[in-house]
Each structure stands twice: as structure tokens, then as C-alpha cells.
Amino acid sequence: MPNPPAAEILDAELETLLARAGIRLPDLRRDAVRAAYADLRGQIALLHGRYGPAAEPANVFRLSPAEDK
Amino acid sequence: MDTQDLSIAEMGRALRAGAVSAELLARDALARVAARDPALMAFVLVTESRALADARRADYELRAGRDRGPMHGIPYALKDIYDTAGIRTTCHSKLRIDNVPAEDSVVAAKLTEAGGVLLGKLATHEFAIGGPSFDLPFPPARNPWNPAHITGGSSSGSGAAVAARMVRMAMGSDTGGSIRGPAAWCGLAGIKPTYGRVSRRGVFPLSWTLDHCGPLTRSVEDAAITLQVLAGHDPHDPASADVAVPDYRADLERGVSRLRIGVPRAFFATAPAAAPEVLAAIDRTISLLRDEGAAVEDIQLPDYALFAAAGRVIMMPEAFAIHEADMQSRLADYGEITANRFVLGAAVTAVDYINALRARRDLTDAVNAALGRYDALLTASALAPAPRFDAPVDSLASASPMQTIPFNVTGHPAMSVPVGLAPNGLPLSVQIVGRPFDEAMVFRIARAVEQVTGWEDVALPAFAA
Numbered sequence: 001m002p003n004p005p006a007a008e009i010l011d012a013e014l015e016t017l018l019a020r021a022g023i024r025l026p027d028l029r030r031d032a033v034r035a036a037y038a039d040l041r042g043q044i045a046l047l048h049g050r051y052g053p054a055a056e057p058a059n060v061f062r063l064s065p066a067e068d069k
Numbered sequence: 070m071d072t073q074d075l076s077i078a079e080m081g082r083a084l085r086a087g088a089v090s091a092e093l094l095a096r097d098a099l100a101r102v103a104a105r106d107p108a109l110m111a112f113v114l115v116t117e118s119r120a121l122a123d124a125r126r127a128d129y130e131l132r133a134g135r136d137r138g139p140m141h142g143i144p145y146a147l148k149d150i151y152d153t154a155g156i157r158t159t160c161h162s163k164l165r166i167d168n169v170p171a172e173d174s175v176v177a178a179k180l181t182e183a184g185g186v187l188l189g190k191l192a193t194h195e196f197a198i199g200g201p202s203f204d205l206p207f208p209p210a211r212n213p214w215n216p217a218h219i220t221g222g223s224s225s226g227s228g229a230a231v232a233a234r235m236v237r238m239a240m241g242s243d244t245g246g247s248i249r250g251p252a253a254w255c256g257l258a259g260i261k262p263t264y265g266r267v268s269r270r271g272v273f274p275l276s277w278t279l280d281h282c283g284p285l286t287r288s289v290e291d292a293a294i295t296l297q298v299l300a301g302h303d304p305h306d307p308a309s310a311d312v313a314v315p316d317y318r319a320d321l322e323r324g325v326s327r328l329r330i331g332v333p334r335a336f337f338a339t340a341p342a343a344a345p346e347v348l349a350a351i352d353r354t355i356s357l358l359r360d361e362g363a364a365v366e367d368i369q370l371p372d373y374a375l376f377a378a379a380g381r382v383i384m385m386p387e388a389f390a391i392h393e394a395d396m397q398s399r400l401a402d403y404g405e406i407t408a409n410r411f412v413l414g415a416a417v418t419a420v421d422y423i424n425a426l427r428a429r430r431d432l433t434d435a436v437n438a439a440l441g442r443y444d445a446l447l448t449a450s451a452l453a454p455a456p457r458f459d460a461p462v463d464s465l466a467s468a469s470p471m472q473t474i475p476f477n478v479t480g481h482p483a484m485s486v487p488v489g490l491a492p493n494g495l496p497l498s499v500q501i502v503g504r505p506f507d508e509a510m511v512f513r514i515a516r517a518v519e520q521v522t523g524w525e526d527v528a529l530p531a532f533a534a
Contacts, residue, residue: 013416014416017415017416017418018412018415018416020415021389021393021396021397021412021415022393022397023396023397023400023412023415024400025400025412026400026401029405029408029409032405032409033409033412033413036409036410036413036463036466037413037416039466039467039468040381040382040385040413040416040417042467043374043377043378043381043382043467044378044382044417044421044424046374046375046378047375047378047379047382047421047424047425047427047428048420048421048424050424050427050428051424051427051428051431055427055430055431056427056430057423057426057427057429057430058278058426058427058429058430058433059278059426
């Protein structure tokens with residue numbers, strides 16, 4: 001993922017994602033959430049583009065054969 | 070005798086010798102709660118009648134020859150996200166203000182079975198994430214070392230209650246540092262056991278793959294005694310590990326001679342928020358451990374920022390998934406800090422989450438590799454002493470002063486242990502990290518730290534004296 005986009009694009013992105021999730025944020029809280037989102041977006045960016053196809057996520061699981069009771 | 074200055078082991082010996090009764094211990098603790106808690110707000114509910122009933126039963130059983138072990142007759146309290154049958158469990162939230170569980174959490178049940186005396190339910194950041202806040206049904210707990218300062222969270226009441234000598238042990242939970250943070254800032258021992266070591270069943274979740282249950286205590290030995298009661302497999306908790314539980318006190322006093330301890334110095338030494346007194350306390354602790362014969366060496370781990378990013382990107386959508394329906398329909402009933410944090414979970418995409426899980430595997434492998442060469446790691450718990458209420462910090466932000474979330478991501482056991490006081494009189498600490506399920510080694514090193522740093526001789530806050 002490239003560097004985080006400009007503030008207005010981040011705002012629009014956040015609005016879209018929250019609307020998709022059915023969240024209506026009071027106007028008074030928007031600035032605080034925008035700032036936190038910008039910070040989170042930076043953390044998200046750190047994790048993109050680091051891993052190739054063989055890098056499996058931690059939730060890949062292993063089954064065991066059923067044991068005789 | 071001030072019974073609250075007795076360790077859990079000492080209380081047990083006094084009980085069995087007949088020098089004190091469980092009822093006396095409970096009444097002493099209740100009196101201290103009545104005197105101290107109006108200023109500290111550690112408790113959201115004091116269960117006095119339950120405590121006295123538990124205590125009388127403990128006394129009766131000891132007289133009758135039934136000894137339930139080291140927690141028999143010992144007062145304790147629970148963070149208010151632990152279900153307690155017939156006792157209100159609110160998560161410090163308007164949304165669950167009338168919630169009265171029908172069953173105990175596994176932890177509560179185990180402590181009852183062990184003969185513990187439940188004193189009450191403790192303040193928490195709302196749903197173990199939103200705080201300190203003044204827009205919730207209960208006020209935030211205050212730090213007994215200086216009530217103008219926060220305790221850290223989210224196990225805020227647990228930190229305050231133990232530091233103010235109301236109880237020797239209080240249960241916390243730790244998703245990004247919520248046991249180790251309050252322990253660090255309140256001058257306590259606090260262990261986040263290995264993921265899967267203690268059942269989470271009946272504890273309100275924040276983030277299923279990061280949540281851990283553990284105690285905050287006055288001493289490392291108290292923590293070892295408590296974890297002995299709590300650890301073990303629960304087939305009804307999908308994360309619970311079926312791994313044998315050793316005797317946590319067997320090696321507690323063996324010291325650190327010939328142990329190898331790795332220090333991921335870049336985690337804290339280059340962090341902008343690192344306070345000089347924290348760095349000095351870590352270096353002093355390392356020097357003292359070397360004097361005791363430990364080999365302490367700097368090591369390299371992946372960048373701290375990757376651990377923090379993975380933790381937050383995993384936590385936020387897991388938390389949002391838990392709260393989605395209430396966030397859509399009752400957003401105004403959440404505290405502002407809680408809501409502002411939870412909504413971020415809606416902004417994390419599936420690819421973001423999967424990438425964080427890929428990082429988690431990679432980072433866990435890196436910590437395991439380091440622990441293949443060292444018996445344990447030593448790092449900071451927090452980069453600065455407890456901040457004031459009027460200078461709050463976001464413990465999840467990239468600039469967080471907490472250094473705890475890496476081991477929620479990787480699941481390794483990690484413990485905060487106090488090492489001294491900052492010039493402003495607030496506690497300083499270090500964090501010990503062990504191999505998976507090797508809490509015994511974490512306790513052993515933490516016990517040595519407690520001794521060599523002289524923490525045992527540090528006077529508790531004047532407020533609580």
C-alpha cells in the first residue's frame with residue numbers, strides 16, 4: 001500500500017467505511033475519530049506489501065484425527 | 070498486625086496457625102475499602118455479605134480439617150468483566166448496567182473452589198478498552214501513588230485496589246497490556262500468562278485472539294500462587310491449551326545465575342516517548358541481574374512498530390465484530406473514548422486483518438527464535454511513569470507509551486514487575502517475557518528482579534499506609 005493519502009481522501013474513505021458498517025458518528029466526535037483513523041491507517045500501511053504468497057496468516061489451522069472414545 | 074501487609078503465603082500460614090481468621094482478614098479488607106475507596110474508586114461493587122459468608126465458610130472448613138490450598142480464606146476482587154453468578158457484572162458500561170450472570174466465569178469458579186473470599190467487582194475501562202472516562206456509569210479508578218494520575222488500564226480498579234492494600238490479589242485481563250500496564254503504573258506484579266493458559270470462559274471478550282486472564286498482586290510469589298489456582302485446560306474455551314501446569318513456586322528462589330536474558334533494546338531505547346528515568350531503571354536492573362550471574366545481552370527483534378500495528382489491526386475488527394449491533398443501534402450509550410476506538414474496527418478491511426495475521430505468524434516466529442537462544446527477554450513495560458488525568462494517552466495509538474502489546478500478538482507469557490520509583494514518586498517497572506507455557510521461568514526472573522532492585526523495601530504510598 002502506498003503512503004497514506006491526503007486528509008480529504010482519508011476523510012472520505014472513513015465516511016464510506018463507517019457508512020458501510022452502519023455507523024453514524026456524531027459531528028462532535030468526527031475530529032477525534034479522523035485523527036485516530038489517520039494513525040491507524042499508518043499502522044495498516046506498515047503491514048501491506050511485506051509478505052509473499054507463502055506467508056500464511058496465523059489463523060491457518062491444523063486438524064487432528066478423531067480419537068477413539 | 071496489619072493483615073494487608075502479609076503476603077498470600079503469610080496469610081495462609083497465619084490462618085492455619087490460628088493467628089488470624091478468614092473473617093478477620095475479610096473485615097480488615099472491607100474496612101480498608103470503606104476508608105480508601107471513596108478517594109480511589111477502585112470498586113464498582115463491594116460484595117460485603119458474600120465476602121463474610123465466604124470467610125466464615127473458609128474458617129469453618131479449616132476448623133473441620135478441610136484445607137483448599139494457598140488461596141483458602143484469602144480476600145480478592147474481580148475486574149467487572151468477569152461473570153459472577155447472581156452478582157452484577159457491568160463491564161463498567163451503561164449497556165450492561167443491569168446484567169446479572171447466571172453462572173460464574175471459570176476464573177471466579179476456580180477461586181471459589183480454592184476457598185477465596187470475594188470482596189467485590191472492580192472498575193475497568195469500559196469493555197476493557199474505553200478509558201479513563203468520566204462519561205460512564207462509574208468514575209475512573211485513581212492511582213494510589215498519586216490520585217491525580219491514572220492507574221493505566223484497562224484493569225484500572227485492579228491496579229488501584231491492590232496498590233492501596235485493599236486486597237493482595239485482583240484479577241485483570243490483558244488484550245494489549247491491560248494487566249501489565251496498571252501493574253507497571255501502580256507498582257505491582259502483573260502477569261499475562263501464555264495464551265490459552267487460563268480459561269477466558271465467562272469473561273466478556275474484547276478481542277478473542279488477544280485476550281488473556283491473569284492476576285495483579287503485590288508480589289511475584291502472590292502472582293505465582295494465584296496462577297497455580299487458575300492455570301489449566303478448559304475444554305469449553307476454544308483457545309485453552311491442554312498443557313501440564315508445573316509447580317510455579319518450585320524454582321521461585323533459584324535466582325538468575327547462569328540464565329541467559331535477551332534485551333530487545335531497540336524496542337524502548339529509541340522510542341521518542343521513552344523517559345530517561347525508565348531507561349535508567351532498565352539499565353540498573355540489567356546491571357543488577359548481571360551482578361547475580363545472569364548473562365544479559367542486547368538482541369534484535371523485528372521493529373516494535375510492526376508488533377504494535379499487528380496488535381491494533383487485529384484487535385479493532387475483532388472488537389467491532391463483538392459490538393457491531395450495539396454500535397449501530399446504541400452508539401450514544403457507549404462512552405466517547407470507547408465508541409471512538411471501536412468504530413475504527415469498521416474501517417479495517419479484510420485484507421488489512423489478514424496482513425496483520427500474516428505479521429503475527431512472522432513476529433511470533435521471531436520471538437520464538439530469540440527464546441531459543443535465551444531463557445527469557447527483558448524489556449520495558451511502559452516508556453514513562455503514569456500520566457496525569459489531565460494529560461491522557463491513547464494506549465492503542467502508534468505513539469503509545471505502553472510496550473506490552475507485542476506479547477499479546479505472539480501469546481508469550483509476560484510479566485511487569487516494579488523496580489523502583491521515579492523522581493516524581495511514581496513506580497517504574499520492567500517486563501519479563503518467557504517461552505510459551507514457561508511462566509515458571511518468568512516468575513523466577515521476576516522474583517530475582519524484585520529482590521535485587523530492593524523493591525521489597527520500597528514503602529507503599531503514604532495514602533495507603
